[in-house]
Amino acid sequence: MSEKIINYNTATIAEMTNGIILANFKRDLSARESSYQSEGDLERKMIDNLVSQGYEFIKTRTSEDLYRNLRLQIEKLNSLSFSDDEWKRFLVEYLDAPSDGMVEKTRKIQEDYIYDFTFDDGHLKNIKIIDKKNIHNNFLQVTNQVKGEGKSHNRYDVTILVNGLPLVHIELKKRGVNLHEAFNQIHRYSKESFNSDNSLYKFVQIFVISNGTYTRYFANTTAQNKNNYEFTCEWADAKNKVICDLEDFTRTFFEKRVVLEVLTKYCVFDVNNTLLIMRPYQIAATERILWKIRSSYEAKKFGRPEAGGFIWHTTGSGKTLTSFKAARLATNLDFIDKVFFVVDRKDLDYQTMKEYQRFQPDSVNGSKDTKELKKCIEKDDNRIVVTTIQKLNEFVKKNPNHEIYDKQCVLIYDECHRSQFGDAQKNIRKAFKKYYQFGFTGTPIFPENSLGGDTTAGIFGAQLHSYVITDAIRDGKVLKFKVDYNNIKPKFKSAEKEDDEKKLEKLEKKMLLHPERISEITKYILDVFDTKTHRNEFYDLKHRRLNGFNAMFAVQSVDAAKLYYEEFQRQQESLPEDKRLKVATIYSFAANEEQRAIGEISEENFDPSAMESSAKEFLDKVIDDYNGYFKTNFSTNGNEFQNYYKDLSLKVKDKQVDLLIVVGMFLTGFDAPTLNTLFVDKNLRYHGLIQAFSRTNRILNKVKTFGNIVCFRDLEKATKDAIKTFGDENSVNVILEKSYEEYINGFKDEETGKVQKGYIEICNELVSKFPDPTEIVLKADKKEFAELFGELLKSENILKNFDEFENFEKIISDRQMQDMKSVYVDIRESVLSSRGEGKSDEGIDFSDLEFQIDLLKTDEINLDYILSLILEKSKEHEDVESIKVEVRRVIRSSLGTRAKEELIMNFINSTKLSELKNTDDILESFYTFAKKEKSKKISDLIEDENLKDDSKRFIEKSISKGYVDYAGDELDRILPPTSRRHGAREKKKESVLDKIRKIVEVFVGI
Known part of the structure; x- marks a missing residue:
């Protein structure tokens, strides 16, 4: 990796010594204490x-x-x-x-x-x-x-x-x-x-x-x-x-x-x-840009590429935040007259606009049209102008002699990929006489991946700082990729392997868009979608309980997008409403003509009037379907198409769209942490491949362990070539996930040399050492069990992404697994309780143990399942005590239902189960019982704590949200008058908060 950076770097980095990020840190070990430190x-x-x-x-x-x-x-x-x-x-x-x-x-x-x-x-x-x-x-x-x-x-x-x-x-x-x-x-x-x-x-x-x-x-x-x-x-x-x-x-x-x-x-x-x-690499890049502006100004080197440079920060590392901060800080330099923050038209979304308007209310006006941009530039108090390269180029053409060209201007390009290498860029550079130009990219164009065109260094000057994909994976800032290369139908294999551009163009319609192939790939996606996106697992995000992640499907052309969209509609017709995927698509003008058969992800035009009529008609139908899903009112007319783009972007980020079919849009510069899978029926190369793959590898939580890439074309060599271009020979091992066999049987980590146990070994060890986990008594055994079971949860979470795991023969039975989960949660609660009370662990130190609670939560058992189980067991026999033992085992194995144990047991004790004939009966009976209990518990709490009138509404609202809002003043407002002396009011608040939290835990979801 280091060799590549030196090749494309310059010695200028060494000149900057006054930043807060050290150029090269060296450890001083001479004065270190070698004795044990408490x-x-x-x-x-x-x-x-x-x-x-x-x-x-x-x-x-x-x-x-x-x-x-x-x-x-x-x-x-x-x-x-x-x-x-x-x-x-x-x-x-x-x-x-x-x-x-x-x-x-x-x-x-x-x-x-x-x-x-x-x-x-x-x-x-x-x-x-x-x-x-x-x-x-x-x-x-x-x-x-x-x-x-x-x-x-x-x-x-x-x-x-x-x-x-x-x-x-x-x-x-x-x-x-x-x-x-x-x-x-x-x-x-x-x-x-x-x-x-x-x-x-x-x-x-x-x-x-x-x-x-x-x-x-x-x-x-x-x-x-x-x-x-x-x-x-x-x-x-x-x-x-x-x-x-x-x-x-x-x-x-x-x-x-x-x-x-x-x-x-x-x-x-x-x-x-x-x-x-900001992270250290973001600060380092910002410091380098500000230093370069100052040093170029002092040396009077402005108005040429050497006055600026480019920042190579990998996709997903937060380039927009870095460029945003660099633009803001550049406005503080007294010799700079104007800072232009230049974004792609597709990136000028709600978020970017809101951030800049907050900093300087009029700064984004320059994105509306050339007239507004001119006004924005001419306002003296507007030190910063946010615009698109298209609008800035239009301004240059219409105002050839504007006074701004003779002023000191900084131009910062948020994403300096190939679309910004054309005539527009040249026109802008030619017009501005005293510019300092900087570009950010996650995938620079080097001579070997330039495909005969310009390089990033040729346009933007020297590389000022780098933070590449291997750095980001090592630091845990982005995830690895797990890539599957699938051949769904052998008879299409030759076309899927083809990499000759001219031959490929001929094969597209004849072989790759063949109805049989489209149908088989669609069926495969529907079959594996739940597994790949963890759709049957749960996690919390922004106070919402979500099931799984969402996916994107990159296809070669607008024709392909239309065929796939229609096939998804057709194959899902027979599915129940709640099982259907919400599928959306978006494309724009001439993407199929502009798109090269191999490699480049082209810039797409936002003007739908330029589309050929059949593509526009189909897009109208797609948007009608979308309006039906979400009760919106978009169309392809005027600005409505851009509004559809923005709304779709937000819905994907919010995981309201399950699968998005795209041609070029959304494959660069789009961030959606809930997206974990990319299906690919498109020939990608170099920067286009890394950009597209990187839609999936944003960090989110422990459930999302890597970006899933499922290829329906033979991209194995293209993937390795791209990784080597933006890394080195060894980067493939860092960037790509291990195989199914390695996770099942174990492997030696090439980076650390550590041997990683396989899933089979972990399962066998658990079963042989702890055949009945409920009988574990010794603290040392509890710790060993918790460590092993945590490894099992992590290993299983990864393996669920592999198709082969579906047919894996279980080593641990469902009942054993329930007992193990229950004991694991018991051990965690015991450890947390002893820590809270300040007790020691009697010689056994649990402090180096991390409980994998996020992974345990993914398999939450819902209340309806437990009630169905009660009904089923009551039909098998009438022994209430044995029913309670069985149900308790299930309740205690799930974090989400543990707090409801007493409520469910009380329901069993007070209900004649034999009179309940079907699921509807038990659901109605339980929810009626639970609502009465909830009302009683709330009333008792209000009376016991002498809470104010509005407290019932506050508690009900907390139950409905699933948490108690401690930060605001609502909780304060429901408390009775209490002296603030000696912390009495604070103690009262804590006591009430604890009691409300317990009610919320029991009744959330009821």
Whole structure:
């Protein structure tokens, strides 16, 4: 990998030495302690290192201590003194307003960090809580073991205070403890005490977790899809070498200038109120761009390719965030007159527009038409202009002598792929006399994959930074690909293997669009869809319970899209409504004429009027079907087609569309983390292949382990060639998943040398060591069982993606599996309970064990299944106790139904099962019983806790959502009047919250 980067790199990278990302980090092992380090030792050593780096250590143990120190620091930063009354008013009016939650605190740090405060004598002054213009004016302190508010009395390990505000919190575990432990502890703190009424910890922007050996950081965010361990980051140098040891991390990340710049420059608080912290490679790229602009300006090298460069960051690594931040920061350079952020017309979606309008309300107007773009350019207060390359080219043609061409302009291309290498790009470069041009790409065009055209370096200048697919897979930022090469019908094999362009064009209609082939491939997709997309498994996303993922189907031409769409409609006609896939398609003008038979994914035109009539008529029918699914009203007329594109994009991202058939659209630059499978009946090569495959490999959760690629053409050589072009000879092993045989029988990992047990070995070991898991007594046996069963869950989750696994003969029976799941959950609950109560594990340390709960949740047993089981067993025999034993086994094997155990047992005890004749009877009987129980439990809670009138509605709403909203003020509003002295109100709130949560767990879904 490194050789390729050197070939296409330049020596200029070495010239930049003043960034916060080190050019090349070297570890200093001479001063390291070699003796055993406890958690306390790690904490003391870290604080000593921070003090030696210029932090002040301050002993604060309580919330009151933090507030006292905060006042001193804010006074020092602003060179003033508050009276006691003024300080109280400053807190209530602004800094610590009673209605503030975490989002409001984050907004104060990221956006509203200066407040106009009126003092008692009437004079007005700007009060800063952080100085972003001169970061060295900010004062850094470190404290430890602060006692949290709330009933749990948590003690927080190490906290970094910036001007008295806790902006970074570090949670430490001793070496050897699983890092997930620290991650889970922070989330427990977030629920229990960080967000309590008078907690300054709502201001925390960054969390750091470490066990000494491994260290990671992540943003404090409420966004559920960003709130799992997969979204934590490692710190690294500019060559993407990871800095993971805590001492190294402290020396680099916590260098005062570095942590202050990360907080003040390299965070983005987006339109969804989600805090994003840039990763080291994103910061490195941004720094390189800003350095290149400055150095080119000083050397008067503007107006030529050498004044800029390109960033090679792999697809899925967050290029848009990096380019967005680079564009924003470039506007702060006083010699720059205008920054143009140039996007593909298809990428100018709701999200990009909203982000830029939030930053500068008029900046996106330039995307509407050339007239608006001209206005936007001529407004002096518009430092940034967001537009498309097509609109900018039109502007250049219509305004050949505009004054903007003589001004200092930065041009940042969000995605510099082949579509931006044409005449439009040349026209723009020719017009602007003092430009600095930068491009971002996940798949650069090198001489060997240029197919005779220009290269990325030829158009954009030198490569400034790289973060390639092997880096991203190693860091867990994108997933590997599992590629199947399928030959559905042997008689079409020769056509599917053909790679001669002229022959292939002739074979398309005769062989590859043959009705028999289209029918067989459609049938195959319908047969494997549930398995490939995990459709019968469940996970949580953005407070929604989703079943499985969705898929895309890339086809060669518009004709192919039409044939496949019609065939899916035909084959699904006989299926029940709830079993049918929601299939959509989109294509545009002349995609079949413009599309080369091999390789290139062409830019598609958004103007449907340019389509030939039959393609347009068919698209009208497709959009009518879509309108029927979603109660929308789109068409191919005027802007409606673009609105259809945008809505379809959102529906795919939201997993409301099961399968999307595409020709070229959506195969580049489209992000949908819920998409895990790409079916391919299209000849892809090089950058086009990697771009298309990369639609599937965005990280989401533990259930999504890789991107599934199912090829109906022989793309094996094309896949290997593409991987070698954007990696090296060994990259195939890094980028592609192992085979079915390797997962079943075991393999040796070539990267780590570690031997990975196969599924068969894991199953046999479990059955032989723990034939009856319910009889496990010793803690050591419980730990061994939990480790083995966790391996089984991970192995099974991967194997479910392979067609062959469907016919695998079970080693563990269904009943054994239920018992094992039940015991696994029991062990986890016991471990969590002993940790919560501060008990030791009697010599057996469970802290290095990670429970695979997300994977256990995928096989959730629903309530209807349990009720059907009760009915079935009651017909077999009338022994209620044995029915209860059988049903209990099923309930306890599923996390989602465990809380309902008592409710279901009470139902069995109070119901004459023999009188229930069919499923409808038992469902009606149970839901009537459960609703009465729910009403009673809510009424009892309201009476016992003396809650206010609106509490019934709040509890019902929480049950319907499936969780209790702790962050807002709704919970506060239903509490009875309670003194705030000695934390009494906070304790009351915690107690009520616990009781409501228990009711929600029991009655959610009923």
